[in-house]
Amino acid sequence: MPQANSYDVVVIGAGSIGCSTADHLADDYDVLVLEKGKLEESASANASAFISDWWFFLEGEHIPGVAVKVRDYFEELSATGDFEFHAQPFISLVDEDEAGSPETRKMRKNVKKIPGIEYFDVDELAESYPDVLNLEGFVGGIVDTEAGYVKPRPYLRAMKERAERKGAEFEFGTEVTGIETETGSVTGVTMAPGDLVQCDSVVVAAGTHTESLVAEFTDLPVQPFVICAAAVRGDPAFSGSVPTTSGRGTLIGPNADGDLLVGDEYWIEDLDSIPRDFPKEAQEKVAELLPQLFTGFDGGLEYVDGGEHHCPEGITITPDQVPVIDEVGDVDGLVVADGSRGAVSLAPVIAVAVQSILTGTETEFSLDRFAIDRFDLEDPEYDLPMITEPRS
Ligand SMILES: Cc1cc2nc3c(=O)[nH]c(=O)nc-3n(C[C@H](O)[C@H](O)[C@H](O)COP(=O)(O)OP(=O)(O)OC[C@H]3O[C@@H](n4cnc5c(N)ncnc54)[C@H](O)[C@@H]3O)c2cc1C
Structure with missing residues (x-):
């Protein structure tokens, strides 16, 4: 049971x-x-945990201050507890076919605004990552030179423990x-x-359960999505330092155990169809793409723990x-x-935005970018666009 029966802020979900929201708010609030579960059970605790400005890498979306805030937070947190931020560049390779696309052009233009993110042409990539990247068919890459990766559970623990030192309370x-309102x-x-x-x-940060928790107040424009990852060892083993690399629809990078994490992602119709293991289709995709992205990989893959769980x-x-x-449904404080x-x-950036909504303090970026009403939910034609066809 919680120690008190009244708090300034209740955060739903660790x-x-x-955890980051609690860490940010605990200086000023109870x-x-x-x-509902344990710290080790969330999507966050089971993520690959490559650290970069993802919104930018998705579509060249440039939100001022995000990349720098992410880096500062991880470096600062790295000095606490048993948590470590491993610096490692993140490369998003640009295929010949994508070179002239509006997304690539937008991203290359926006790169100039973000310190630490640069565009490398194929010769610069070859020079910077000799004997690692297979650059056949690629024209260049957008590189976050200050990206990295973490072990997700120590990361969550570090945020939780720092929040607790500031007085926050966690109940598992x-x-x-x-949610009660009056x-x-x-x-x-x-x-x-x-x-x-x-x-x-109340801050609802309950992942896939957020939508149902706030359903009586608002419709959330979200849809279930699978990101799955598995650890592999190469045969022959990788030589050299492998940067985290995305290209041709996959993302591959090192983890803190010395293995490589490989991934796949797709929309699903409902949460019940989340796979419990690394799907066969994903295994086939990875086996095909690994040698296309990296040298010294002839296709032999050993899945750590059989690729399960x-x-x-x-x-x-x-x-x-x-x-x-x-803030949802015109309810103050929700x-x-x-x-x-x-x-x-x-x-850490999302937590700053939450803090700003609760306290009215200014942020470096506009909160309009995160408003629910940027999507027209009243439009009968409204539907969530699919990146790929959902898998059942
Ligand atoms: C395999 C995989 C790889 C990924 N790789 C990366 C990566 O490399 N880099 C990256 O930045 N992101 C990555 N992601 C995405 C990232 O994990 C998610 O964006 C992030 O975890 C979402 O965090 P969250 O706090 O919103 O939700 P969650 O981590 O899902 O946490 C929500 C918590 O709320 C709790 N909860 C739910 N309902 C209730 C309730 N009613 N009462 C109390 N508690 C409740 C849940 O138990 C859960 O612990 C990856 C995801 C996966 C699955």
Whole structure:
């Protein structure tokens, strides 16, 4: 049971967004984080945890200050507890076919605005990463020279412990079943089996459960999405330092155990169809793409732990893959933060936006970018665009 029966802010969910939000708010508020499971069970805890400005890499979306805030937060947190930020460049390779696309052109233009992110042509890439990248068919790459990767569980623990040192409280194994309001303001949350905690504000950072928790107040423009990852060892083993590299629809990079993480992603119709292992289709895709991206890889792959148990959670994302961070349903004090790709990396920025909504303080970026009403939910034609056909 929580120690008190009243808090300034209750955060629902101890994933990366919930933990970072608690870390940011605990300086000024009495914060209680309620988590239905354990710290190790969220999507965040099971992510690949490559750290970069994902919103930019998705489509060249440039939101001022994001890349720098992400780097500063990880470096600063790295000095606490047993958490370590491993610096490693992130390369998004540009295929010949994509070179003239509007997305690539936008990204190359925006690169100039972001310190630490650069465009390398193919010769510069070959010179910077000799004997690692197979650059056949690529014209260049956008490189985040200050990106990195982390172990996700120590990362969550580091944020939680720092928030606790500032006075935040965490309750695990406690599911929130309802959000209480009175005359347009939040008054508290109910927990199974019916206990009530009073509070002035609620931040809903409950991942795939966020949509249903706020359904009585608003429709969230999010849809279930699978990101799955598995660790592989090469045969022959990789030589040299492998940068985190995306290209031709896959993402591959090192992890802190010395293996390579390989990934796949796709929309799904419903959360029940999240795979429990690394799907066969994904294994085939990775086996085909690895030698196309890297030299010294002739296709022999050994999946660590048989490739199982690496996609236990789906995530929910918005059509533009940038989150909704907004006060919902005209209810004072009810803030939602969900729908982002890459929220392990971007949680510190999302937390700043949540903090700004609750305190009214200015941010470097406009919060309009995260408003729910940027999508027209009243439009009968409204539907979520699919990056790929959903798999059942
Ligand atoms: C395999 C994989 C690889 C990924 N790789 C990367 C990567 O390399 N880099 C990156 O930045 N991102 C990556 N992501 C994406 C990232 O994991 C998500 O964007 C992020 O985890 C979302 O964080 P969150 O805090 O919103 O949700 P979650 O991490 O899902 O946390 C939500 C929490 O809320 C709790 N909860 C739900 N309902 C309730 C309730 N009613 N009461 C109390 N608690 C509740 C849940 O138990 C959960 O712990 C990856 C995701 C996956 C699955």
